[in-house]
Amino acid sequence: MKWNLRLAAANRGIWKASELQRMLAEHGLVISAGKMSGLWSGEPASIKLSDLDVIVAVLGCGIQEILIPEPVTSGVAEKPSVPVARVAGESGSPAAPPVPRRRDGRSLPPL
Template sequence: MKWNLRLTAANKGIWKASELQRMLADHGLVISAGKMSGLWSGQPVSLKLEDLDVVCVVLGCEIGDLLIPEPDKVPRPGQQETRRVAVGATVSPAVVPKRRDGRSLPPG
């Protein structure tokens, strides 16, 4: 799913996260500055369905305006998972956790 809050808000003439935050608070949904920043600038980690209702009411939109399905990103059975990397991007090696005493962790 793609989170589309910023564009949906812009289509309603709301250009600042703080403005939307105030409007949500007027409807009983008080969101911290940190959580509002996450909602505004990226993919939210979690969002209650009741809160999503308030966002839709404030923006006068439907859930489909905020959440855009991306079915092509879902791996199909028997299909190898591939990761797309932008041209010129560097790929960091996978992070391997280690114990504090320097010994490696058992295989997962």
């Protein structure tokens, strides 16, 4: 979903976050300046549905104007092909011993 509060407000002639904040307070939704800044300029991490109801009522718009669906991407990068070690006895070659690796990317000390 794409958060589109600023454009929805601009379509109604509201150009400042403080103006919308005042209008929301008149309808019983008191929002701090910090939270209002996050709602106005970015994508909020979370928002209460009851708060969203008040915002929609104050702007006189539908929820679809504030929350716009975007195409879903899997977010999972393709895994590079990793050679699989052969099991002893398979094709006559013994399996290579596992090589320990650090998780933080640093090299292991010399032996």
